[in-house]
Amino acid sequence: MVQEINFDFRKKILDKHISSTISYCYQCTSCTSACPIADITDGKYNPRKLIINALLGLTEKIFVDKDPSVWDCTQCCTCDEICPQHVKLTEIFAFIKNQFAERHEAPEGFLGEARAVYENGLAIPMQSAIKRRRDSLGLSDPPEFDYDELKDIMKMIGLDKLVKKVDKEDNAEGEN
Amino acid sequence: MTDDVSNKMAYSFYLGCVIPNRYPMVERATRTVLDELGAELRDMKGATCCPAPGVFRSFDIPTWLVIGGRNLTIAEDNQADVVTMCNGCYGTLLEVEHALKHEEKKRNYVNEHLQKVGRKFKGSIHVKHLAEVLYYDIGLKKIQDVAIHDLGLKVAVHYGCHLLKPSAIRPWDGESEEPRFFDELVEALGCESVDYRDKMMCCGAGGGVRSAVKEVSLDFTRHKLEEIRKVGADCIVNMCPFCMLQLDLGQVEVNGVFKDIIGEPYNIPVFYYTQLLGLSMGLNPIDLGLIKQHDLKGVPPFTSQEPALRKIFKKLGYNYDELVEQAKNKK
Numbered sequence: 001m002v003q004e005i006n007f008d009f010r011k012k013i014l015d016k017h018i019s020s021t022i023s024y025c026y027q028c029t030s031c032t033s034a035c036p037i038a039d040i041t042d043g044k045y046n047p048r049k050l051i052i053n054a055l056l057g058l059t060e061k062i063f064v065d066k067d068p069s070v071w072d073c074t075q076c077c078t079c080d081e082i083c084p085q086h087v088k089l090t091e092i093f094a095f096i097k098n099q100f101a102e103r104h105e106a107p108e109g110f111l112g113e114a115r116a117v118y119e120n121g122l123a124i125p126m127q128s129a130i131k132r133r134r135d136s137l138g139l140s141d142p143p144e145f146d147y148d149e150l151k152d153i154m155k156m157i158g159l160d161k162l163v164k165k166v167d168k169e170d171n172a173e174g175e176n
Numbered sequence: 177m178t179d180d181v182s183n184k185m186a187y188s189f190y191l192g193c194v195i196p197n198r199y200p201m202v203e204r205a206t207r208t209v210l211d212e213l214g215a216e217l218r219d220m221k222g223a224t225c226c227p228a229p230g231v232f233r234s235f236d237i238p239t240w241l242v243i244g245g246r247n248l249t250i251a252e253d254n255q256a257d258v259v260t261m262c263n264g265c266y267g268t269l270l271e272v273e274h275a276l277k278h279e280e281k282k283r284n285y286v287n288e289h290l291q292k293v294g295r296k297f298k299g300s301i302h303v304k305h306l307a308e309v310l311y312y313d314i315g316l317k318k319i320q321d322v323a324i325h326d327l328g329l330k331v332a333v334h335y336g337c338h339l340l341k342p343s344a345i346r347p348w349d350g351e352s353e354e355p356r357f358f359d360e361l362v363e364a365l366g367c368e369s370v371d372y373r374d375k376m377m378c379c380g381a382g383g384g385v386r387s388a389v390k391e392v393s394l395d396f397t398r399h400k401l402e403e404i405r406k407v408g409a410d411c412i413v414n415m416c417p418f419c420m421l422q423l424d425l426g427q428v429e430v431n432g433v434f435k436d437i438i439g440e441p442y443n444i445p446v447f448y449y450t451q452l453l454g455l456s457m458g459l460n461p462i463d464l465g466l467i468k469q470h471d472l473k474g475v476p477p478f479t480s481q482e483p484a485l486r487k488i489f490k491k492l493g494y495n496y497d498e499l500v501e502q503a504k505n506k507k
Contacts, residue, residue, distance in 0.1 A: 036377050037385075040395050072392055075230050075383035077341035081352050090342075097234035106235060109387030113231040117243075121224040123231065124193040129472045130200060136506065137204040137465050142196040145222045149293045153246065156289055157239045 003058050009099070010057030013092065022092055024085040025051050031079035031089055037072050045072040047079050047089055054092060062096060063103065070096045071107055101162055115163045121150045185313055187259040188251035188301070189217035190269065193225050194417035195261055199476055201465025202417060202448040206261055206306065208463050209450045213314050213322065218254045223247050226268040229338065231384035233268065238285070244272030245286040248303070249295045258303040261448075263416035264382075267338030269303040274345050305339055306450070307415050308347050311357045319364045323456035326366025327488050332409035332444075333358050333369050334400070334423065336416040337378050352376075361449060362413055365456040373403045379414075381422035391433065397426040398434050401442045411445040411484040413452060420446055427479045445481040455488055467503040 013022060031047040032038045038045050045068045053061045061067055070093050079089045100106045101114070113123050126142075134141070154160065195202050210217060225232070226244060233240040247269060251258045260266050276283045277299050287296050310319060335358055343352040353376065359369035380386070380396025400423070404412060414420055424446045431441040454464040461467055466485060468477065482496070489496050 036374075036396065037392065040399065041392060045392075069389075071388045072385065073383050074337070074378045074380065074385045074393075074396070075234075076337040076378035078337075078378075080342050094233050094237060098237055101235045107388040110231055110235060110384050113228070113384065113387055114235040117225050117227050117232055122193045122197070123225045123228050124197050126197045127474065129475050130197055133469065133472055133475050134196070134200045136469060136503075137200055139196075139200055139204060139207075142191050143219045143221045143223060145224050149222075150224050150243070150246070152293060153242055153289055154239060156292065157236070157242060159236060159239045162236055 003056075003060060006057040006059040008057075009059050010055070012099075013054050013057070013095070021085065021087045022051065022055055025055060025083075025087050026085065027052060028084065030082050030084060031087075034078050034082045036076065036078065037074060041072065044068060047073070047093075050093065050096070051087065051089060054096060063100065063105065070100070071110075104162075111163065114159075118151075118154055118159055118163045121145060121147050184214060184216050185309075186216040186218060186256040187304070187309065188220050188254040188256045190220055190223060190226075190247070190251070190258050190260040190265055192260060192262045192265040192417070193228075194264075194421060199417050199420060199448070201476070202261060202420070202451070204463070204465035205448065205450040205454050208459055209454045209457065210309075212454075212457060212459065213318070215259075215309070215314065217259075218256050220247070220250045220254065220258075222250050226262075226265040228384075229264050229267040229271070230382050231387060234384055240268070241272055241275065241282060242286050242289045244268050245276055245297045246290060246293075246295060248273060248276070248301065249290065249297055251301045251303075252298055255300075257301050259306055259309050260303065261306045261415070261450075262418065263305070263336040263338040264418050266303065266305045270305075270345060271342075273301075273303050304347075305415070307339060307358060307361070310361060310449075310453075312347065316357075316360055316364065319361060319453070323364050323366070323453065324458055325456045325492055327452060327456055328491055329367045329410040329452075329484060329487065330370050330408060331362050331367045332372055332404040332407065332412045333362055333375070334379065334412055334414040334419055335376060336414060336419040337382055339415065340376075358415070358449075362452075365452055367452070370407045370409050372407045372409070374400065375403075379416075379419040379422040380426070381418050386422065386426075393422070394426060394430055394433055397422055398430045398438065401427060401430060401444065402438070404444060405442065409444065410487060411447055411481070413447050413449055415449045417448070420448060421476075424476055425478045443479060443483070445484040446477065446479060447481065447484070455492065458492075461485070461489070461494060461499055462503050462506065467499050469503065
């Protein structure tokens with residue numbers, strides 16, 4: 001089957017400010033052989049394939065077929081350590097995940113946690129039982145922070161647009 | 177008070193989210209131990225989520241950089257390097273620090289935003305993991321000296337990923353495959369650090385995989401637990417609350433999800449290093465947050481630490497049940 005090349009995405013990936021190292025990849029498979037997720041998923045997750053898909057601009061494979069799915073990466077950086085070409089794979093995978101978020105297609109679990117930071121400034125909020133446990137341990141409350149200051153910053157960067165709920169229909173046209 | 181106050185090590189104490197809001201007993205133990213070791217901890221007033229290197233960095237790198245940078249400016253106001261108890265916070269804060277110190281474009285971008293809320297990253301502080309503070313700043317030798325009681329446990333050390341990688345900007349001489357520092361810290365407590373297969377493997381929680389693909393995440397944990405059980409470890413010791421959550425709560429989840437393939441359910445106690453260090457220093461188990469309050473529901477540890485604690489207490493001459501009573505009355 002013929003795969004369409006998304007030149008715009010390819011340019012973004014190759015753009016220096018992300019990581020120019022990707023163009024040095026010669027598909028040696030060191031990353032995949034060292035990857036614990038590849039091991040545990042019997043090769044279903046495969047960092048080498050993700051890199052070649054990104055390098056060639058095969059966005060349908062990355063974003064639609066999710067073959068392999070970038071969301072399986074635990075960012076353990078084992079591949080970064082082993083790559084003979086010093087490709088910063090984890091950074092590239094984080095960038096691809098950012099692109100998912102921009103398309104409003106990040107998995108619900110991710111979206112929920114990003115929203116928690118946007119709405120509370122914390123990924124994991126306090127619970128009443130934990131508060132009581134803190135008291136019994138003689139611990140005062142964690143230092144307070146100015147939530148408005150944080151929200152101002154996040155709005156300035158545009159996080160409010162990224163975390164809002166988007167109906168799937170509104171979003172369908174973005175596909176190539 | 178003597179006049180060595182000027183020599184006192186001072187740190188900006190970055191709590192993060194998971195420890196204060198899920199594992200406060202780890203904060204208790206760390207504060208108690210570091211105080212005993214003469215380190216001054218300065219609260220980071222105004223600090224927020226680091227933000228998380230997995231979930232949040234994956235979501236939006238620019239926001240991750242700016243919020244991380246904002247947290248670093250608080251340490252700069254404190255005029256003290258950051259110490260964090262969490263591998264995730266360490267990953268974010270250290271990598272943001274490195275980017276802002278070495279990449280002008282990113283520094284300008286971050287400061288452009290911070291300027292609008294009256295802040296600026298100057299590059300005057302450095303981010304350290306608690307393991308680094310213990311091993312280098314306080315020093316392994318000092319730890320060996322203060323750890324007066326041999327705990328006599330067989331320990332499975334779990335390093336966790338961000339403590340070690342990317343190794344180029346970590347303080348462990350580029351070693352990420354066979355590091356020894358954590359094992360040495362554990363051996364200082366009169367414990368044996370047992371080798372086990374895939375010791376350096378991720379706990380499975382990282383990168384937001386725990387949130388997004390739970391079954392893959394738990395399969396990692398199942399594999400680690402299987403290898404740890406094989407070598408007969410009394411407990412797991414780690415220095416990251418997110419790994420701890422995964423190995424502690426995740427253990428209960430593994431027992432459910434994989435009940436048909438694991439045989440016996442897992443019941444391996446999980447400790448944070450400072451909890452055991454405190455015991456070895458002769459500090460009170462209650463002051464180290466080691467005695468669980470069973471009347472509080474939903475509070476960790478979810479996998480009981482009791483079997484390992486009873487073993488240690490027997491050696492140190494404490495009565496476990498008396499301590500439970502004491503802890504009850506202390507409230």
